[in-house]
Amino acid sequence: MSLNTMSDMIQDTSAGLFKVHQSVFTDPELFVREQETIFNNCWIYVGHEAEIPKSGNFIARTVVGRKIIFVRDSKGQVRVFFNTCRHWGAMVCRHHRGTTTSFQCFYHGWTYNTSGHLIGLPDKDAYPDTMDREDLGLVSPPKVDSYRGFVFMSLNSAIISLHDYLAGAKKYIDLVVDQAIDGMEIIGGEQKYGSRANWKLLAVNSVDVYHAAPAHQTYFEYLKSIGVDFSNSYRLPGKAMDLGNGHTVVEFEAPWGRPIAKWAPYFPSEQQPEIEKTRLLLEARYGLDRAYRMTQTSRNMLIFPNLNINDHVAIVIRTYNAPSPDSMEVTNWALAPKNESGFNRALRLDNFLTFLGPGGFATPDDVEAFESCQRAFANREVTWVDVSKGASKQEAAATDELQMRVFWRQWHRLIQNPELTHSNALVTTAQP
Numbered sequence: 001m002s003l004n005t006m007s008d009m010i011q012d013t014s015a016g017l018f019k020v021h022q023s024v025f026t027d028p029e030l031f032v033r034e035q036e037t038i039f040n041n042c043w044i045y046v047g048h049e050a051e052i053p054k055s056g057n058f059i060a061r062t063v064v065g066r067k068i069i070f071v072r073d074s075k076g077q078v079r080v081f082f083n084t085c086r087h088w089g090a091m092v093c094r095h096h097r098g099t100t101t102s103f104q105c106f107y108h109g110w111t112y113n114t115s116g117h118l119i120g121l122p123d124k125d126a127y128p129d130t131m132d133r134e135d136l137g138l139v140s141p142p143k144v145d146s147y148r149g150f151v152f153m154s155l156n157s158a159i160i161s162l163h164d165y166l167a168g169a170k171k172y173i174d175l176v177v178d179q180a181i182d183g184m185e186i187i188g189g190e191q192k193y194g195s196r197a198n199w200k201l202l203a204v205n206s207v208d209v210y211h212a213a214p215a216h217q218t219y220f221e222y223l224k225s226i227g228v229d230f231s232n233s234y235r236l237p238g239k240a241m242d243l244g245n246g247h248t249v250v251e252f253e254a255p256w257g258r259p260i261a262k263w264a265p266y267f268p269s270e271q272q273p274e275i276e277k278t279r280l281l282l283e284a285r286y287g288l289d290r291a292y293r294m295t296q297t298s299r300n301m302l303i304f305p306n307l308n309i310n311d312h313v314a315i316v317i318r319t320y321n322a323p324s325p326d327s328m329e330v331t332n333w334a335l336a337p338k339n340e341s342g343f344n345r346a347l348r349l350d351n352f353l354t355f356l357g358p359g360g361f362a363t364p365d366d367v368e369a370f371e372s373c374q375r376a377f378a379n380r381e382v383t384w385v386d387v388s389k390g391a392s393k394q395e396a397a398a399t400d401e402l403q404m405r406v407f408w409r410q411w412h413r414l415i416q417n418p419e420l421t422h423s424n425a426l427v428t429t430a431q432p
Contacts, residue, residue: 016391019384025198031325037418045307073114081138167244180337191332193358197370199322206308207403219361238398246304246410252398261295314352
C-alpha cells in the first residue's frame, strides 16, 4: 500500500465531516504496516507493578507479538525481559506465573537470575575464554518505564519519554490511583477472551458512550429493575477530551453507584457509613472538587494505541493484541484499593463481572457489534465509516465522537510518519 493510498484512509474536512475508509479494518498490507509503524514505535502497556508484589514474582505474557517475562528481581526492581534464551533461542520461562529465583532454559540448561544475568552455563569449560558471560544475559526491550505503577515498554529506542508520551493522560491516571488511601492492587489474575474483529473496533468502542443505549438495552433493563434511572443515556452530563498523542478520555456523571465513595440506594444499607467515610477522607485530602471527580464521576480512557482504563462501576484495565487484521486477543484486569472492606470488594467484583467481564452484560454485546461490523466490511461497495458526531461543537459531549477522531488522527499520523514518536517530535495537542 503506497503512502498516497494511506493518505486517503481518513477524510477530515473543514466542513466538520470525518470519515474512515473501511479497508483500514481488513487490508492485510496495512495491518503489517500498522505493526511496524504503530506497535513497534509507541509505548505499549506491559502490566501493573501490583501483579508482581514480591521479589521473585513473575508473569510470562505476550506483548505486541513478543514473548516477555514481567518480573520483580531479588532487589525489588520491576524488570521486563524477552523470553528468549541467549543460546539457541528457546523460551526460558514456560510457566504463566509464579515465584522463582532463576529461569532455566529446558533445552540446554542455561540459567538466568531474576535480574537477567547468566548464572548457569553447563560444561562452561568447553566455551572459549573470549566469551563474555556479562554480555549473554536476558535482553530487555529498548525502553522500559512506569507511571504510578503502570509499566510500559517500547521497541523504539528513540521514542520520547513515557512522561511526555502520556501527556494529559497522566492526571487521569492520577485520579484513578489517588482514590486508594493505601495504594492499589490487582484483584486475582486476569480475564482473557477473543473476538473475530479488528483491534481498532475495540479501541474506539472503549470510549464510545453513544452506543450504550441501543447496544446495552439488557443492562439498562437490569439497572431499571434495581431502581437505577438510566432513561436519558443519550444525554449523559459530561465531556470528551483530547489528552495528546492519541490519548483521549470521556468523563461523565451517571446514575449508578461507585464502590469507591458513591453510595446508591441499591447498595446494601450497611455499606453507606463506610462509603461516606471514604468520601470525607478523600475530600479532606484532595479538596471538594477533585474528590467529587474521583468519587461521583465516571471515566473511560484510551491510552494510544491499545490500553483502556475504565473507571466507573469498577476499575478495569484492558489491553489487546492483534494476531491478524480480523482477530484480537483481549485481557482484562480489575484494579482496586488495597485494604478495602469485604463489603466493598464484593460489590466491586460484582459490578466488574456483571457489566464488564467477558460473560457480563456489556462485553458480549460489544463483541457481537465488533464481529457484525467485521462481517459487513466484506461489502466493499460501502466505503466509509462516519465519525462526525459533534464535530462542529466547541466542546464535545460525552456521547459525541471527538474521542474517536482523536484516536484516528493519531493512527493516521503514525501510519504515514512513525518518526513522530521520536524524541525530536512535538507532542500533539493536549487539553487540560
